[in-house]
Amino acid sequence: QPIQMENPYEEPPKKCVLCGINVDYKNVQLLSQFVSPHTGCIYGRHITGLCDKKQKEITKAIKRAHVFGFMPVMFKNPSFLTDPKICNVKY
């Protein structure tokens, strides 16, 4: 008779890139990694691959940074152009 038990080979749930990192409107470098370098628009969930919570937090933080004068709106800060690629963007 088979014993009922939870899957012993179950992998832990996949974590997104920001799982565990605190998102702040002040660290412009982190926020600029999710922004397009040409237009400055925020990448959607299908490009960044983040969980709901983190995506929402990032958008809110980016909007805040725009308003408070921390991050440029129409483009990406040129000093952050050589950052490693996180989102799977196809230019």
Next chain:
Amino acid sequence: KPETAAVLKRTVEALMERGAIVRNLENLGERSLPYKISKHKERHRRGGYFLIDLEGPPSIVSTMMDHLGRDIDVIRRAFIKHPVSKTEECSGIIPVNYEDKLIAKK
């Protein structure tokens, strides 16, 4: 530099006057602004960023925004809730069953 010190002193005094407790004052550095901001008939390119940790009654907010708006040396003002950071419970991406969701709604 003495001007920035005077501005900070003014703002902190105004805050204390309305009954707010200042916990901490951080200088986030002086850098060139991301875009040119025109305020008080002047186009600004460089600015200093300061962060003040506050504790006080919420009725201060509107009066302080008014007060800071009249100050010529203040380019942009903002009040934010104190960010309570709690990211240790972040479980991974739980696969959502969209079929069940759709059927349940119907």
